């Protein structure tokens with residue numbers, strides 16, 4: 053559902069009309085550190101390194117199979133040579149059937165008989181000698197090769213270069229899946245089979261995966277999700293011949309989820325994570341269930357923080373139009389040629405909102421420059437932080453599941469052009485010392501998102517902990533944010549109070565003010581990154597600070 057400039061640039065197609073806010077507000081069970089589920093670079097590294105693990109395991113399997121073959125070859129030879137002679141004077145001829153039951157003689161009488169038989173028979177004798185001299189030696193030689201150690205050595209080497217994912221990562225990944233489910237109102241039956249809002253892939257989940265997502269939801273008291281995922285797991289075990297888990301185990305968990313759900317409905321405190329009516333497993337009422345939080349009420353331009361911000365945010369992410377047609381009819385796309393710089397190469401600009409302006413400018417960064425930025429940024433990406441409540445410390449939080457790094461562009465002769473270009477495009481001071489921050493690069497992992505927030509840094513409660521240098525630069529008057537990748541599904545940037553959502557289109561940038569002309573924060577600038585449904589999302593923020601703009605605050609890209 054990406055918007056293509058020049059065709060229907062300001063039209064964001066309506067995909068769905070309903071949505072629910074759940075996981076944005078989910079009391080999380082994971083604790084956040086440098087987690088794989090938030091990190092595109094980390095996930096890609098895991099995918100690469102897994103090739104070494106797969107190759108080592110496959111070699112291990114080959115080696116063990118060879119060892120087993122050597123052992124079996126010895127036993128087969130013994131059995132086929134000795135057994136027939138021992139069981140009958142005129143015994144059955146040697147068959148090609150593999151030996152299934154081994155006979156070992158250990159009493160003196162049988163041993164004497166065996167020894168006499170073998171030694172008097174030239175062929176048996178030959179084979180006896182050959183087994184000692186060849187088969188046994190081959191087997192022993194193989195035993196001296198320590199395949200277990202060989203595999204452990206590969207893993208040791210891998211561990212030296214990589215911290216392996218832990219349970220925390222599995223839980224974070226599950227939360228990503230649940231966030232996607234909520235934000236895009238996906239149908240579990242399709243989603244679990246690898247279909248993402250119309251985008252079909254051939255890779256899905258097993259019943260055991262759905263079972264774990266269900267159990268995690270149940271532990272988090274999100275009963276609606278628990279029931280849906282466990283039902284899906286149950287269907288897979290009963291109808292799809294999926295044997296990754298037995299259906300009885302799934303059924304028991306499902307019954308427990310239904311029991312807890314129905315008990316929660318009757319509790320006095322209204323739990324937002326339940327359906328309105330009790331779930332009766334025998335009624336096959338899937339699909340008709342309505343959740344308590346279901347809403348179609350949207351209010352724009354409010355300035356107080358409320359649930360409506362989340363409600364609008366999720367609706368916008370999901371492609372719902374929140375503005376009436378008359379509010380969007382004057383929005384335009386145009387070729388900007390006002391400045392002489394753009395005469396030969398006009399800028400393609402799209403106005404998403406007039407006042408305050410939210411503009412998207414297309415083709416501002418060429419692919420080769422983006423590749424350079426990503427190559428520079430990738431090695432140092434770490435889990436993104438948000439301003440925390442404890443002594444205003446920066447903390448990793450489920451509010452923002454991405455990884456981040458800073459790129460001082462002035463140290464690179466090519467990247468230096470970025471602030472110059474932003475200065476030219478916005479008419480604001482960007483290259484002067486203290487006029488803007490270094491470029492901040494962020495990438496989003498599985499279901500990666502950034503809840504609605506303000507980019508401004510200063511507020512009265514936390515002002516005391518802001519450094520002198522920061523105060524001297526003034527707050528973040530405006531944001532110029534580049535999209536460094538296309539995103540196949542999801543990952544837009546939504547402004548819940550303006551009813552605006554922009555499409556992540558590689559090479560384009562969005563621009564908006566975070567402060568009003570009187571210097572106060574603009575409460576309408578609230579915005580956030582929608583969860584990534586499918587694809588890799590990279591953005592780069594150039595935050596422009598207010599004090600350098602004392603005498604300039606044009607918006608050169610405004611066509612009026």
Ligand SMILES: O=C(O)CCC(=O)C(=O)O
Pocket residue numbers: 494502507543544545546579580581582591593
């Ligand atoms: O990823 C996005 O779309 C928004 C990112 C953002 O708002 C931020 O990094 O401050």
Ligand SMILES: [Fe+2]
Pocket residue numbers: 505506507579
């Ligand atoms: Fe932001």
